[in-house]
Every structure is written in structure tokens, then in C-alpha cells.
Amino acid sequence: MKNICFLNTTSFWGGGEKIHFDYASKFKERGYTVFIAADKRNELYSRANKADIDTFALRLKNLSFLNPFKYIRLYRFFKKSKIDTVIISTSHDTKVGVLTAKLAGLKRIVLYRALAAPVKASKINQYLYNNVITHLIANSLETKRTMSMNFGNRLKRNIQIIYQGLDFEEMSNRKINRHSFDSEKIIIGNAGRLTIQKGQHHFIEIAKILKKKSVNFKIVIAGTGELEEQLLKEIKINELQNEVELLGFVEDMSSFMESIDIFALTSEWEGFGYVIAEAMFARKPVVAFNITSNPELVKTGFNGYLVPFEDLELFSEKLAELTKNKEIRETLGSQGCKFVQENFSLDNIIDQFEEQLAS
Numbered sequence: 379m380k381n382i383c384f385l386n387t388t389s390f391w392g393g394g395e396k397i398h399f400d401y402a403s404k405f406k407e408r409g410y411t412v413f414i415a416a417d418k419r420n421e422l423y424s425r426a427n428k429a430d431i432d433t434f435a436l437r438l439k440n441l442s443f444l445n446p447f448k449y450i451r452l453y454r455f456f457k458k459s460k461i462d463t464v465i466i467s468t469s470h471d472t473k474v475g476v477l478t479a480k481l482a483g484l485k486r487i488v489l490y491r492a493l494a495a496p497v498k499a500s501k502i503n504q505y506l507y508n509n510v511i512t513h514l515i516a517n518s519l520e521t522k523r524t525m526s527m528n529f530g531n532r533l534k535r536n537i538q539i540i541y542q543g544l545d546f547e548e549m550s551n552r553k554i555n556r557h558s559f560d561s562e563k564i565i566i567g568n569a570g571r572l573t574i575q576k577g578q579h580h581f582i583e584i585a586k587i588l589k590k591k592s593v594n595f596k597i598v599i600a601g602t603g604e605l606e607e608q609l610l611k612e613i614k615i616n617e618l619q620n621e622v623e624l625l626g627f628v629e630d631m632s633s634f635m636e637s638i639d640i641f642a643l644t645s646e647w648e649g650f651g652y653v654i655a656e657a658m659f660a661r662k663p664v665v666a667f668n669i670t671s672n673p674e675l676v677k678t679g680f681n682g683y684l685v686p687f688e689d690l691e692l693f694s695e696k697l698a699e700l701t702k703n704k705e706i707r708e709t710l711g712s713q714g715c716k717f718v719q720e721n722f723s724l725d726n727i728i729d730q731f732e733e734q735l736a737s
Contacts, residue, residue, distance in 0.1 A: 379486060379735055382463045383413040383456070385475045387438040391421035391627075392571055393652040394467050394492050397542055399425050401465070404545070404728045406431060413459060415452070434459075443473035449481070456482035463735060467492050472506065480510045486735055488513040492542070492649040494521045494670045499528040508534045513734055517542050517650040520671040538734055541674075542650045543727030544659060546719060549632055557637035559623070563596040564701040567638030567662075569631065569653045570645065572603030572624075577644035577667075579605065580690060582612045584642075585621045587694040593701050596621060598638065600628035635660035639707060640700050642666070646687070651675050655722050658682075658714030663707050665696045681714030 382405055384398040398414065399422055406412040411432075416423040418435040426433045434455050442448045452474065456464075463486040466475045472489065479487045489511045497503060507514065507529070514537045516522035522537045559565050570576040581597050588595050599609075599622070606624065613622050628634050631653075635641070641657035643666040648654075654664055654675045664682030666672045676682045683696040700707050 379410070379463050381411045381413070381459060381461045382465065383415055383434070383459070383461045385415045385436075385464055385466045385471050386422060386468060387415070387417045387420075387436055387471055388422070388468055389417055389420060390571065393542075393650075395420070395422040396652070397492065398422060398465075398467065399429075400543070400545055400724060401728065401731070402426065402431055403429060404724060408728070408732075413461065415455070432459075438471055438474055440470050442470070443477075448474050449478050452478045453482050456484065462486065464488065465490055469493070473502070476506050476510050486513060487511050488515060488735065490515045490517065490540070491521055491525055492517045494518065494524050494647050494649040496524050496528050497526075499530075499532060504529070504532055508532075511535070514538065515540050515734065518671040518674055520674065521649045524670075540727060540730045540734065541722055542652055542655070543724030544652075544655055544718065544722050545724040546659065549656075549659060552630075552632045554636050555630065555633045557598075557633065559598055559637060560596050563594050564640065565638040566595055566597045566640045566642050566697060566701075567600070567634065567657070568597065568642050568644065569600040569628065569634065569656075570643075572599075572601050572605040572609060574605070575646050576601070576603075577646050578609060579612070580644040580688070580693075581622055581642075582609070582616060582618065583690050584644075584694050584697070585618050586616060587690065588698060589618070589621055591694070591698055593698045595697070595701055596623065597642075598623050598625055600625045600631070600634055602627050631656060632660070635662060638662060640665065640697060641682075642693075642697060643672070644693075645669070645672075648672060655718045658711070658718045661708070661711035661715045663700055663710035664714065665693060665700070667693075675718075677717075681710050681717055 384402045386398045413432045414426040415434040415436045417437045464479045465488045641662045647670040667687045668684040685692040
């Protein structure tokens with residue numbers, strides 16, 4: 379294993395794209411020849427160039443598997459660059475990437491799935507999963523469960539679990555520029571794409587409940603997405619301009635996490651709550667719904683609180699409790715930091731990857 383390609387043509391920048399960038403950087407540090415194949419317009423492509431990681435411009439969509447020119451172009455890249463290992467995560471990249479890798483004779487065709495959603499047990503997926511993909515890896519127990527649930531005994535290959543890793547050394551060395559959101563209030567933070575899945579619309583009701591309870595708070599949300607206009611409209615309609623603020627895209631997530639007091643995640647599902655781990659490393663207590671992979675990170679009463687899905691009254695109650703007790707915030711935050719350092723070190727995760735790929 380010498381030449382590795384990370385294939386990710388997603389059009390936006392999110393947790394999955396950051397993982398590909400971080401892992402590519404680490405493999406390069408360890409002496410591998412690394413390429414990132416990505417959409418030229420995407421932040422992943424731009425960051426790879428800035429980090430002096432070799433890039434290949436490729437744009438794939440859901441129906442790209444019907445376009446023979448996509449296969450030909452990717453095939454030529456694999457051959458010219460002598461790629462022996464490809465790592466793919468997204469569904470729309472899988473068919474083109476996996477079949478092309480097979481045709482090009484790559485020894486390792488890795489699906490590192492980060493999406494906790496069922497995979498259709500179609501004939502083509504059965505063929506790819508059982509006969510073409512050489513390594514099936516999930517980023518959490520929940521991702522593994524949903525990944526295989528439709529296959530039953532038709533999935534012949536084992537799915538290994540390798541959690542997502544955080545580069546604690548790099549994160550510790552970043553210069554922190556604290557935001558002055560409102561020094562008089564307890565700051566509740568959220569970060570993620572503004573989508574139905576991430577559930578930021580719940581913060582409207584949460585803010586109304588907290589405001590009614592006379593809690594001294596402000597909610598700040600980092601991210602962009604298709605729900606932005608709707609959220610801004612609801613904030614205005616409910617007269618929550620002083621309680622809820624949309625920050626847009628925030629590149630410096632370490633500074634953001636250091637500037638908040640509590641992290642709240644309202645997602646409907648998560649493959650792996652990367653932002654939860656980031657918040658915990660910054661010593662922030664976490665409140666989240668008890669869904670999908672969240673229980674693999676958040677332990678109620680130890681590093682945060684899990685509440686039943688869409689129980690916004692209880693969610694708000696836990697936030698209110700934390701706003702009033704600095705000692706509990708600090709205790710939960712400290713325990714959360716220790717937990718992620720012990721379980722999600724990026725160097726240890728890359729060790730696990732190398733071990734899996736060598737098998």
C-alpha cells in the first residue's frame with residue numbers, strides 16, 4: 379500500500395469532508411503518496427491544494443454511474459497515478475468509484491461509511507458489497523447496524539468499526555480567537571449544516587421555552603444550508619433576535635467551541651457526532667437527543683445529557699439546569715474531554731486503518 383486516493387465529490391463542506399482531509403493529511407505525514415479526488419468547486423479540493431496534497435478534479439452526481447465518460451476519466455487517473463488503495467464514503471461516489479477501481483485493478487477498495495442510514499439491498503449493492511469492495515468499515519456501531527440491516531444473511535463480508543478521529547495535537551496548537559457573543563449570558567452553541575437532519579428548527583421552540591423560564595441564555599448556530607431563510611424568518615416572527623443568532627459558515631471551529639458554555643445537538647440522526655467530540659475536547663457539556671450514535675459519545679450525567687427525541691421540554695430543562703450551575707458544566711466538560719482523548723485520537727484511528735488495510 380503506497381498510493382492512496384480519497385474519493386469525495388460532495389458539493390458541500392461537512393464532517394465527512396473534514397474526515398477525508400484529516401485522514402489524507404495523516405497518511406501523507408506517514409510517508410504515503412496521497413491524492414484527493416474532489417469537486418473542484420468544493421472546500422475539500424481547495425484545502426487539499428493549500429495543504430500541498432495532490433488533487434484530481436472530479437464531479438459526480440447520483441446518476442453519474444450512467445455516464446461512461448466518468449468511468450474512463452477516473453480509470454485513467456487511477457492508472458496514471460498508480461493508485462493501489464481508494465477510500466470512499468458517500469453513496470453517490472460508490473458505484474462509479476468502486477467499479478472503476480475494480481476495472482483498474484486496485485488492491486484495496488475501501489468503503490468507509492459515515493451515514494447511519496439503511497443501504498438498499500439491491501442486486502448491484504449486493505454485488506459491490508460482497509464481490510468488489512475489499513474493506514467495509516463503519517464509523518460507529520449505529521452506522522454498522524443500519525448499513526447491514528436490509529441485507530440480512532445476504533451480506534457475506536464483515537463490517538469493521540473504526541470511529542472517527544480527532545487530531546488533538548493540531549487542535550491544541552490552534553490560536554484561539556474568542557467570540558464576544560454576549561458576556562452577560564450563558565452561550566448555547568450548535569454547529570452543522572442547516573438541514574432537516576440537523577434539526578436546528580427545534581431551537582425556535584427551545585428558545586421560546588427558555589425565554590419563558592427567564593433563563594439568561596443566547597443560542598448561536600454555526601453553519602449554512604437550505605433552511606437558513608426559513609430559520610431567519612421564524613426567529614423574526616417569534617421575536618427571538620436577541621436569543622438566537624445564525625453565524626453562517628464558521629471555519630475556525632476551535633475558537634467557536636471555546637467561546638460557548640454548552641453544546642446542544644438537535645440532529646435527527648448522526649453517523650458519528652464529530653461536533654460532539656469537538657465540543658467535548660473543548661470541555662463543553664453536551665445536550666442531545668437519544669438517537670442513533672449519540673449514546674456512543676454522550677453518557678448522561680457523565681459528560682452531558684441525552685433526552686428522548688423531540689422532547690423539547692426536557693431538552694430545554696437540561697439546558698436550563700446547566701446555565702445555572704457552572705460547577706456541573708465544568709465537571710461534565712472535564713469528563714467529556716478525558717473521554718474523547720482516550721477513545722478518539724486520530725493517530726490511534728490511523729493505526730487501526732493501517733492494520734485493517736494490511737489485512
